[in-house]
Amino acid sequence: MSPEATRDFLPVRIAILTVSDTRGAAQDRSGDVLVARLTQAGHTLADRRILRDERDEIATQLRAWCADPGIDVVISTGGTGLTGRDVTVEAHRDVYEKEIDAFSTVFTIVSMNKIGTSAVQSRATGGVANGTYLFALPGSPGACGDAWDEILVKQLDYRHRPCNFVEIFPRLDEHQRRK
Template structure:
């Protein structure tokens, strides 16, 4: 069963937060604020934070820029994962992914089912890797961000988490780029 191995040191990671919304501003970005609070409480740092409209190319460009930044280990976006015509965050993430973390969406759906029942089918939360950086797209509600953090990300982004975690394999995410 999963557990924290107290013989290992905690390794903080640097996380960028992207809020995707046509209507939110820094003053009312509740989901972004929820993520920022959870990230800092866990001992990680906010490496960057911005708000962009629901525009696929802009979202993908921002993700690529952050993946190219050595000061960012993880990108978490919130918003734009639904089913409406303006919800293009998942498509933008997939434009950038080298590898998709298929089970992330599945586990998120499982967590959501326990909280909101069959309404969980309306979320398209996703995760992936690009240029040695983890990327996660979460729904735009503070509750969904909290659920994803508390039930998945806080554990997987903790080097002490056993039997395995995302942090311990971070140095190998871009090994294919270093091969000759």
């Protein structure tokens, strides 16, 4: 029996945020990719929104979801590039208590295998705030699929060994409980 078979799957409640000045629900292919992947994996779509590239509005939404006990993970798509309107990474960092530095590194490695040196233009990031995981992915459907298929599907699966994000959920906010 494999080690994975000794643990039950634990569904995670995930909110999806698309950041775009131009896309509405009908054009949100990246959000659609993430919703399809997370539900196919057995997780729950807790909420889904589209916001313009406005740093304060993005940070406000991230904080609201981090305060919601019905949301475990937030994944945003869009606004991670290098242009002046790309402010999603800054909004995420406004909210993070801790940044998951290796998420960016691993995402870059995955991207290098798909798109070569163009991966250098991505500023994908991950972090933790108020016991909630937050991930900012590029706005391309391919990048969202790659991030899910190569990183998140495994790290958001309690059965994944040797370790995963789900098993440390109870300890993410332990610093807030200390007196």
